[in-house]
Amino acid sequence: xxxxxxxxxxxxxxxxxxxxxxxxxxxxxxxxxxxxxxxxxxxxxxxxxxxxxxxxxxxxxxxxxxxxxxxxxxxxxxxxxxxxxxxxxxxxxxxxxxxxxxxxxxxxxxxxxxxxxxxxxxxxxxxxxxxxxxxxxxxxxxxxxxxxxxxxxxxxxxxxxxxxxxxxxxxxxxxxxxxxxxxxxxxxxxxxxxxxxxxxxxxxxxxxxxxxxxxxxxxxxxxxxxxxxxxxxxxxxxxxxxxxxxxxxxxxxxxxxxxxxxxxxxxxxxxxxxxxxxxxxxxxxxxxxxxxxxxxxxxxxxxxxxxxxxxxxxxxxxx
Numbered sequence: 001x002x003x004x005x006x007x008x009x010x011x012x013x014x015x016x017x018x019x020x021x022x023x024x025x026x027x028x029x030x031x032x033x034x035x036x037x038x039x040x041x042x043x044x045x046x047x048x049x050x051x052x053x054x055x056x057x058x059x060x061x062x063x064x065x066x067x068x069x070x071x072x073x074x075x076x077x078x079x080x081x082x083x084x085x086x087x088x089x090x091x092x093x094x095x096x097x098x099x100x101x102x103x104x105x106x107x108x109x110x111x112x113x114x115x116x117x118x119x120x121x122x123x124x125x126x127x128x129x130x131x132x133x134x135x136x137x138x139x140x141x142x143x144x145x146x147x148x149x150x151x152x153x154x155x156x157x158x159x160x161x162x163x164x165x166x167x168x169x170x171x172x173x174x175x176x177x178x179x180x181x182x183x184x185x186x187x188x189x190x191x192x193x194x195x196x197x198x199x200x201x202x203x204x205x206x207x208x209x210x211x212x213x214x215x216x217x218x219x220x221x222x223x224x225x226x227x228x229x230x231x232x233x234x235x236x237x238x239x240x241x242x243x244x245x246x247x248x249x250x251x252x253x254x255x256x257x258x259x260x261x262x263x264x265x266x267x268x269x270x271x272x273x274x275x276x277x278x279x280x281x282x283x284x285x286x287x288x289x290x291x292x293x294x295x296x297x298x299x300x301x302x303x304x305x306x307x308x309x310x311x312x313x314x315x316x317x318x319x
Contacts, residue, residue, distance in 0.1 A: 275300025
């Protein structure tokens with residue numbers, strides 16, 4: 001399907017969450033003279049510079065790329081101003097957008113945010129919602145203003161989450177929803193029928209970015225809380241712990257049935273067909289997919305056999 005009205009859109013995004021929206025804009029025929037994404041960053045074991053997911057998609061689509069270190073540099077503003085865009089669309093870009101860019105488009109600067117604002121403003125709305133055990137999240141398309149995620153709402157759509165979905169499963173669904181909602185919002189704005197609803201600031205919550213400390217499993221917490229932490233950090237960066245002085249990441253787990261054991265938190269309590277169970281501060285978890293430092297991800301049953309795990313061996317309570 002072609003766009004009802006063709007517009008000039010500068011697209012700004014970096015992570016995988018933004019890819020669907022970029023692709024959708026191109027597919028319906030919007031003119032995308034420039035894609036702005038973060039510079040290539042070192043990644044992986046070899047720390048080699050790697051393209052962002054948005055850069056990879058832009059190259060596939062044959063679009064012009066721009067990767068400035070700082071958006072506030074005068075050359076950046078000059079380059080974007082010369083394009084005279086109708087819209088600037090921002091999705092998981094990774095930097096605050098300066099006011100000089102917000103006022104550039106003929107219509108407005110739009111943001112695709114992965115929560116039902118004003119809840120979970122900030123850099124990690126999906127991870128924080130999962131960590132907190134939320135059953136619902138969603139997508140917000142909003143007008144951008146000079147403060148973080150506070151702009152007027154145009155459209156929202158909820159997503160009800162299954163209690164075993166991990167970060168990537170939620171992100172994939174929200175990315176598809178966000179792309180469709182973005183196209184609707186642009187058409188409504190062009191027709192002059194778009195809503196503009198101020199956020200209720202007293203209901204706002206903040207989703208700060210994921211820090212290294214958020215990755216460490218504190219086995220003194222409850223099985224439910226640790227289960228949600230593992231889901232929120234899977235498949236990347238992974239929730240981590242230490243077993244016999246070796247780092248271990250956990251990517252998949254399930255809350256085990258049955259009573260608590262008498263062993264202290266972090267102790268392996270039994271080997272199971274799906275892996276092995278670990279005592280927490282309240283309840284037990286069955287670990288199902290793990291990774292030793294420097295090794296490949298594997299099922300927990302194979303890990304247990306290779307490490308000769310027996311009940312009583314213990315993860316560190318915390319890092």
